[in-house]
Amino acid sequence: MAKAGLLVRNLGRVEYLQTWQAMIDFTAARSEQTADELWCCEHPPVFTLGQAGRAEHLLTDLGIPLVNSDRGGQITYHGPGQVVIYALLDLGRRQLKVRQLVSAIEQAVIDLLAAHGVLAERHAGAPGVYVAAAKVAALGLRVRRGHSYHGVSLNVDMDLSPFAAINPCGYPGLAVTQTRDLGISLTPSQAATVLADHLAVQLERR
Template sequence: MSDGEARQLSPVGQRPLLLRHLGCRSYAETWQEMVAFTAARDAATGDELWSCEHPPVFTLGQAGQPGHLLFDSGIPLLRTDRGGQITYHGPGQVVIYLLLDLARRRLKVRELVVMIEQAVIELLADNGVAAARHAGAPGVYVGLAKIAALGLRVRRNCCYHGVSLNVDMDLSPFAAINPCGFPGLPVTQTSDLGIALTPAQAAMALAGHLARQLERKQ
């Protein structure tokens, strides 16, 4: 899809779920748009997934420790209002933000986290790669290496922020941080695992898996 194009993901009769593909967008700009969208929601507002990539940026969760940034690589650090510690976003990484009315979907936050992780696990399984969760460390891992990170924020029973999947990117900036607060945590990406998906293709596939996970809760 082209920048800004929207696509309905939910089947007829299901709660509306719209996918917006935003292209490569500033993290700060996208974050503020999520905050505004959530603040303006009412009972009639449909749920949306926003797919995008970001220019290079480190983001730190609201309770995150700045000491997990190990050295100044010249990449900006932005403290956000999501949960979790520090991570890196850059071109070639797919980010999908989930803007959901949790009360309307009768979803608990922990349940949603499991669904997001399962969507990534199933996407990788479709492409012949076995992935798993690690207890006490939200996200998705292939062996010991992290391939997807997630963080959420809930306001008025509605959530925003979401999940990032490493697809075909420069992984070297991760060396400047303790990824997600874990010293020495290795990271990987789909292109290094023999998965021949472009970021755009991976975004569409992951959005489909997320939609199917949410449908199961209808």
């Protein structure tokens, strides 16, 4: 499905490692004519550690795999019921700087929540989206030769308990929440579609 100069792919539930390798391959094979894409998916349970991530932020071994990823950021959790959107973009063609892309992604999540009457915000120095003190969406990006991959995860309707086994995004005691607990009745599939729509709007505005 194409929208606002983007090809949006719904991958369903896919393994993290397989999807990460696919992003690397896609980015390496890009040309000036390659369309930008958003990949919407869910992952089976996995902890991922960003490039600068520290293993001590994994507090408890739950038997869930830990993957050392090449994205930015610290440690986070992905699992069923969480929407992940990967942003495979030519930043030069879009005249986007990384900070602008981060802002666009955050604003897309903020706008989705606002449409359902939920006030969300950014926290200075801690990328992501928060409702009060609880994090509802996490960001992690990689840029290679002006092309971005990785993206954003939005907690929708999932088991949040594995977050207690980590310092989410490197912050001890950071609370997490999800859209279901905020009174938003979207399914993960619906949330992925709506979030992709909001992100497409933000990218066109920039």
